[in-house]
Amino acid sequence: MITNKIHAEDDSTTSPDHQLGAGRAIRLVAGREITTRAATKSFVVTNVVLPVVIVAGIIVLSMFTGDSKPTKVGLVGDDSQLSQTIVAVGDASGEDIEIVPIRDATTARQQAEGGDVKVVLVPGSGNSYEAVTKDDLDGTLEGVLRAAVSQDGLSKTLAEQNVDLSVIAADSTLTVIETEPAKPDEGQRIAVALTGMSLLMFAVLQGGGMVAGGVVEEKTSRVVEILLATIKPLHLLWGKIIGIGAMAFAQVIVLGGAALVAALATGLLDVPSAAGSMFVAVLVWFVLGFLFFATLYAATGAVVSRQEELGSSSAPLTILAMAVVYAAIFGINALDSTIMRTLAWIPPFSASIMPIRIATGDASIFQIVGTVVLMIVACGVATWFAARIYQRNILRTGARVKWSEAFRG
Numbered sequence: 001m002i003t004n005k006i007h008a009e010d011d012s013t014t015s016p017d018h019q020l021g022a023g024r025a026i027r028l029v030a031g032r033e034i035t036t037r038a039a040t041k042s043f044v045v046t047n048v049v050l051p052v053v054i055v056a057g058i059i060v061l062s063m064f065t066g067d068s069k070p071t072k073v074g075l076v077g078d079d080s081q082l083s084q085t086i087v088a089v090g091d092a093s094g095e096d097i098e099i100v101p102i103r104d105a106t107t108a109r110q111q112a113e114g115g116d117v118k119v120v121l122v123p124g125s126g127n128s129y130e131a132v133t134k135d136d137l138d139g140t141l142e143g144v145l146r147a148a149v150s151q152d153g154l155s156k157t158l159a160e161q162n163v164d165l166s167v168i169a170a171d172s173t174l175t176v177i178e179t180e181p182a183k184p185d186e187g188q189r190i191a192v193a194l195t196g197m198s199l200l201m202f203a204v205l206q207g208g209g210m211v212a213g214g215v216v217e218e219k220t221s222r223v224v225e226i227l228l229a230t231i232k233p234l235h236l237l238w239g240k241i242i243g244i245g246a247m248a249f250a251q252v253i254v255l256g257g258a259a260l261v262a263a264l265a266t267g268l269l270d271v272p273s274a275a276g277s278m279f280v281a282v283l284v285w286f287v288l289g290f291l292f293f294a295t296l297y298a299a300t301g302a303v304v305s306r307q308e309e310l311g312s313s314s315a316p317l318t319i320l321a322m323a324v325v326y327a328a329i330f331g332i333n334a335l336d337s338t339i340m341r342t343l344a345w346i347p348p349f350s351a352s353i354m355p356i357r358i359a360t361g362d363a364s365i366f367q368i369v370g371t372v373v374l375m376i377v378a379c380g381v382a383t384w385f386a387a388r389i390y391q392r393n394i395l396r397t398g399a400r401v402k403w404s405e406a407f408r409g
Helices: 022-038 041-065 080-092 105-114 139-160 165-171 186-221 223-227 233-266 273-302 307-334 338-343 350-360 365-393 403-408
Strands: 071-076 097-102 119-123 129-133 174-178
Touching: 022 041, 022 233, 041 233, 071 080, 071 105, 071 139, 080 097, 080 139, 097 105, 105 119, 105 129, 119 139, 129 139, 186 223, 186 233, 186 273, 186 307, 186 350, 233 273, 233 365, 273 307, 273 350, 273 365, 307 338, 307 350, 338 350, 350 365, 365 403
Parallel strands: 071 097, 071 119, 129 174
Antiparallel strands: 119 129
């Protein structure tokens, strides 16, 4: 096969008089990408089936999320009367409680911090108790324990002597101690961040594949030669990325909206203001992450001439995208580790890790701004690299071009 090597950046191949303006050209290409791909059967089916699957999955998750196991409450000492009172008050409040006797306060605190029990009651002076828990204490459970301690104190005091009820109420108290105070709405912010990261990677893998596939398709059918008669290569590239990017963003809105509505309806999410603010952070990283990968996917399509070769040319990029996903998933429980703190500064890993660090409150303003700036720089470098590859190889047919040769042109 004869290789037709034409430098698309050479304006001598097309007359400037016949070139469309940049804005109009990009809009036309973007509109063409949207209308053409939105009409495909696979796109329609995907956007009908996936929301249904997501909603069904969230409904099933909500059915199993409710903790059917009793809440374990540790109690220092062998106080059968208090144990019975706690269980009885819990039953009356709809809280299934299991009492775990513990021999001493030190062991009790260790079990609470280790998560073996949700909370432990450590007796203090008189009828006072300390409720020691690792993080936050559920409002219903705290109410049960306060009521049980108060009732137990009342019954014990009355058994000893006739005492004024106001004195008893003041004497029976419960002090809640959190060894590792939970951050407000942290769970919901993390859920929003993880959802956004998952949707980003879905958009990257699908949208990036569409960009690369579209480039190869135009080369194979020779349509690109006709388009470049009136449109500059970079306008064609940006129109394709913006058009497919808009479709990917619309898909994310549809899928994310379906998940949000289902989560609200099932009670898995109540979208407090803190969780709502996470949407902004997720949106910023979504745009930056998609831009980074989409431009590079376009470059992988420009160096091949057949769809069969696209898998091998884009494989390193796909592996990188999957590494970005798994870094966030497997590193969520070790965000303070050296490797995770380091990866948070390195693009494109910051696109998946930083939203989670923001959600947990582990990211400072300096780190947020710094990582965004670095990601913008990385997007600029990726865009420059992809544009150079695209311009020099979009009209090149034949065998797959090596990256070193493609870059030199």
